[in-house]
Amino acid sequence: MIGDGAPPDSSGPSVDDAELILRTVDVRKSFGGQEVLKGVSLEVARGEVVVLIGPSGSGKTTFLRCINCFERPDSGTVLVNGHYIGSKVNRQGRKVDASTREIAHQRAEIGFVFQHFNLFPNRTALENVMLGPVKAQGMGKEKARSLAIEQLEKVGLGTKVDTYPAQLSGGQKQRVAIARSLAMNPALMLFDEPTSALDPEVIGEVLTVIRDLASEGMTMIIVSHEIGFAREVADRVVMFDDGQIVEAGTPRDVFDNPVQPRTKSFLSKVL
Amino acid sequence: MMLASALQFDSSFFWHELLSPSGSFLGGLWRTVYISVLAQFFAVIIGLGVALARRSSHRTLRGIGGFYVWVLRGTPLLVQLVIVYDGLAATGIYTFRDVSVFGVLVLASVQAAIVTLALNESAYMSEIIRAGLAAVDVGQHEAALSVGLTPTQVMRYVVVPQAMRFVIPPLGNDFNAMMKNTSILSVIGVPEMFLITQEISSSTFHTFEIFVVAALYYLVLTTIWSIVQSWIELKIDRSWGITRSRQSLWAGLRARIKNPRSLGLVRS
Numbered sequence: 001m002i003g004d005g006a007p008p009d010s011s012g013p014s015v016d017d018a019e020l021i022l023r024t025v026d027v028r029k030s031f032g033g034q035e036v037l038k039g040v041s042l043e044v045a046r047g048e049v050v051v052l053i054g055p056s057g058s059g060k061t062t063f064l065r066c067i068n069c070f071e072r073p074d075s076g077t078v079l080v081n082g083h084y085i086g087s088k089v090n091r092q093g094r095k096v097d098a099s100t101r102e103i104a105h106q107r108a109e110i111g112f113v114f115q116h117f118n119l120f121p122n123r124t125a126l127e128n129v130m131l132g133p134v135k136a137q138g139m140g141k142e143k144a145r146s147l148a149i150e151q152l153e154k155v156g157l158g159t160k161v162d163t164y165p166a167q168l169s170g171g172q173k174q175r176v177a178i179a180r181s182l183a184m185n186p187a188l189m190l191f192d193e194p195t196s197a198l199d200p201e202v203i204g205e206v207l208t209v210i211r212d213l214a215s216e217g218m219t220m221i222i223v224s225h226e227i228g229f230a231r232e233v234a235d236r237v238v239m240f241d242d243g244q245i246v247e248a249g250t251p252r253d254v255f256d257n258p259v260q261p262r263t264k265s266f267l268s269k270v271l
Numbered sequence: 272m273m274l275a276s277a278l279q280f281d282s283s284f285f286w287h288e289l290l291s292p293s294g295s296f297l298g299g300l301w302r303t304v305y306i307s308v309l310a311q312f313f314a315v316i317i318g319l320g321v322a323l324a325r326r327s328s329h330r331t332l333r334g335i336g337g338f339y340v341w342v343l344r345g346t347p348l349l350v351q352l353v354i355v356y357d358g359l360a361a362t363g364i365y366t367f368r369d370v371s372v373f374g375v376l377v378l379a380s381v382q383a384a385i386v387t388l389a390l391n392e393s394a395y396m397s398e399i400i401r402a403g404l405a406a407v408d409v410g411q412h413e414a415a416l417s418v419g420l421t422p423t424q425v426m427r428y429v430v431v432p433q434a435m436r437f438v439i440p441p442l443g444n445d446f447n448a449m450m451k452n453t454s455i456l457s458v459i460g461v462p463e464m465f466l467i468t469q470e471i472s473s474s475t476f477h478t479f480e481i482f483v484v485a486a487l488y489y490l491v492l493t494t495i496w497s498i499v500q501s502w503i504e505l506k507i508d509r510s511w512g513i514t515r516s517r518q519s520l521w522a523g524l525r526a527r528i529k530n531p532r533s534l535g536l537v538r539s
Contacts, residue, residue, distance in 0.1 A: 107419055112414075166513055
C-alpha cells in the first residue's frame, strides 16, 4: 500500500497524540447544498467511551460515518490511531485523497456496528465473523475460524456458530455484528444507534456486551438515545445540534447540569 | 375429401418418432440443448461484465455498457444472426469455419449461433443482473466495507452472491425462451431440432405428426429446466438458512404448475 511507505505521522499527529485514538479537525460535510456537519473537531483518548446525543438530523450519524469514510468529508481531517482516514500524504508531503483500495485498508482498524445489523444473510454467524479476517487481512481459514468462535463466545453466542441470521433474534444479530467487528481487532469501535431497531426485551443483552467492552478498555463512540446507559457507560457525553458540537462533558455535567439551552431543551424531551 | 385428408393422422408414425426418434432427430435435439446451455453460460458472464460497467463510476464505461444493451436489445435476433454468420463472411471481416474441439466437429453455423445467442442474451442478462445487484441492500455494501473489504471484494464476496437469489427466477424465464428461440437458427442452417423436423416433414409429408413430436420434445426440455430451476432456487434459499416449511422440491413444482405464470406459459 502506498500509504504505508510514508507514515503520515511526520506531518500528521505529534508525539503528544500517542494516546489519542481519534482526532478529527474541522470536519465538514454537505448533502445537496445542505451543510450537515459544520466543522466538527473531536479528540478521543485510548480506552475512552464517548456517547453522542442530540436530536435527529443533528449530524451525529453523519459524523460517525465520516470517521470511517462511508461519507468522505468535504473538508477537514480524520485521524484514527495516528493514521489518516480517507486521505494520505503523498511523496511531496501533501495531504491528498486516498483511493478506495487505500480507504478499505485504513478502515480495517475501525469497527462499525449498524442500527440494522447488516449481517450477511447468506452466511452463518461464523462465516459473517470470518469474512473480514480472511478476505481483508488474508488470515488462514483455520486461524480465522478459531478467532471467530472465540469472538462469538465472547458475545455469548458460542452455541449459534452455525446459525443463519434469519434464525437469530434481533439482539443475537446485533451481537454477531459486534463479534464481526471485534474479529478485525479494531483500535476504535463505532456504534450507530445499536439498540434502536431492537425489541425492548433484548436491548439489555446488547448493552451488556458493550458494557463489557468498555470495561476491557475498548475505545468506543456510540450514537445512542439510551440516556440511562450513556450515564452508566460513558466517560464523556457529546451533544450535537445543527451539525455542531454544542456541549461536551462527563455524563453528570451534561445530563444533570447542562449549560447550553439547546442541551436543556433536548434533554427535557428525552429524559 | 379435404376433411378426410385432414383427419389422416398416422399414429404409428407419430408414436414411432416420439418413442424411438431417428439418430438425426436426436442429434438435432442434442444441438438445441448444448447451443442453449453454452450461449446462456457465456451470456451470464458477459452480462455480469456489462451490468458492472453500467454501474461503474466511470462515465465512458457506463456509456459503452448502455450502448451495448441498446443495440443488442433493440435489433431482432434473426437480423443479428444473419449479420454474424453471413454478413461478416460476405464483407470478409470474419468467416466461421468448422473446427474440431477435443475431437468433436463443431460446425461453422453452430459457432455463429452460439456467439450470436450469447451476445443477444447477454444484453437481457445484464439488465436482469443489474436489477439483482440493485436489489441487494446498501447496508450489505457498508457492512462489507466496514470489515476492510475493497470495493472489488465487496462485489465478489457479498453483493454478487446475494444478487443471485434475485437473478435466478428471471434468468430461468429467459433461458426457457432461449431454448425455444433456437428454432430460428434453422435460417443459417444449424441442424438443430427444428431444422431436422422440417427435413423429416418434407421427406415424409407427415408434417403434423412430426411437428407435434418436436413440440413435445421442446416441452420436455423446458420442463426439465423448470425442475432444475426449482432445485437451484431451493438450494439458494437453503444457503440463506431459509426453510420453506418443509416444502419438498415436488411440492414446490406442483405450486409452480398451478401458477402458470411461473412456468413462462403466460406472458405478463
